[in-house]
């Protein structure tokens with residue numbers, strides 16, 4: 001089949017690459033020419049700098065004959081003449097200050113371009129039926145909205161389907177090739193039939209749940225799935241981890257063993273962390289709360305999960321002053337990790353960004369950051385969050401690239417005057433660092449482990465004279481040498 005993707009971010013590009021692997025011919029359109037240039041460069045480095053996902057560059061390079069990228073709308077118009085399905089993979093962020101209401105302007109703008117293009121196609125007698133697929137995570141009524149906008153622009157002979165994406169960043173390609181479920185929300189037999197052809201590789205396959213529902217149920221299923229996962233994390237941080245922080249004699253890992261051996265409780269989400277970040281959980285829980293609030297006043301549970309996650313980050317940071325009496329003013333701090341989790345360069349809502357903001361507020365002298373892949377994303381975020389170099393100089397006395405230093409390996413992160421280390425991302429390679437750390441950093445030094453990634457070495461580090469504040473542990477004060 002011929003497929004069009006509108007939006008070539010994490011979801012659009014990963015899904016498009018896997019659809020090309022499944023044998024479809026795919027065009028990806030994105031309004032960001034720099035992203036398109038990188039994705040169509042044919043170079044692994046350029047692709048991974050813009051989108052780091054395991055195996056993604058391989059798929060893009062392997063299927064270059066069936067998978068093309070463009071930022072030219074004229075290419076889209078031509079492609080539409082024979083397209084069977086259009087995937088909309090657009091951002092649906094939270095509107096600023098709207099308590100969770102989704103900003104649907106990216107959707108509306110894409111549909112306002114797509115509608116007339118479909119209408120022209122209809123007028124040219126290219127009256128080939130096309131399904132328009134919401135792949136983004138969207139408010140429940142989005143399929144109706146899309147139908148209306150497209151019809152207003154004169155489009156005919158199309159259906160709107162909801163096909164939410166369940167991929168997990170860091171394993172997005174694997175998840176798309178081997179999904180546990182495919183969810184199709186459609187309102188006509190014809191649309192279900194076309195979607196079965198689009199997903200032929202996964203239809204009627206053992207161990208893949210192919211779920212056919214209506215567009216409302218599909219959109220609700222995605223929002224609710226993200227909320228339930230998010231609330232599991234909020235419970236782990238704010239109840240399980242907190243209990244282990246405030247009572248002595250308990251190791252988080254031991255308590256976890258007790259809990260996760262109950263199959264009803266399961267294992268997912270039983271790790272402690274400074275923050276549940278990423279582009280989806282927070283905004284989707286907020287969107288769910290907002291939509292519920294339009295109809296009912298019983299939304300406390302959803303709002304509490306959001307508040308627990310916000311509190312977790314602030315509380316973790318505040319423990320440095322409250323428990324270790326550490327003052328960040330004028331200090332050099334090492335930060336291990338920028339991405340919101342391992343195996344991705346996505347920094348959206350990452351705990352590391354929250355820590356950087358808090359450190360800057362506390363007049364830190366320098367933050368030395370090491371992340372194996374996310375430094376470019378961090379740099380782009382700094383420009384968006386703190387404005388131009390001139391604006392940064394005005395606010396902080398120097399441009400932020402002088403205060404926030406990029407380190408190319410873990411060794412560089414520890415300069416002789418570093419007196420505190422934050423661990424914000426659970427990159428596996430960080431687990432091995434306590435030995436190196438002890439060689440490079442003499443005590444006194446405060447370790448702020450926001451991932452419990454050095455938990456295997458806490459005893460040794462305490463005995464070597466380091467103070468440790470870890471999520472899910474009480475203050476582990478250095479044992480005088």
Ligand SMILES: NC(=O)c1ccc[n+]([C@@H]2O[C@H](COP(=O)([O-])OP(=O)(O)OC[C@H]3O[C@@H](n4cnc5c(N)ncnc54)[C@H](O)[C@@H]3O)[C@@H](O)[C@H]2O)c1
Pocket residue numbers: 006007008009010011012029030031032035089090091092106109110135136137138165166167168169279280
């Ligand atoms: N990232 C995830 O792990 C994940 C997982 C499941 C669902 N989702 C949902 O999928 C949607 C997309 O997420 P993402 O992570 O891919 O976002 P993203 O920001 O990585 O990608 C969105 C892309 O859309 C492009 N874009 C914006 N307006 C456009 C327009 N008018 N025409 C063409 N392109 C346009 C942007 O340039 C960007 O490249 C969101 O609703 C998200 O909640 C994300």
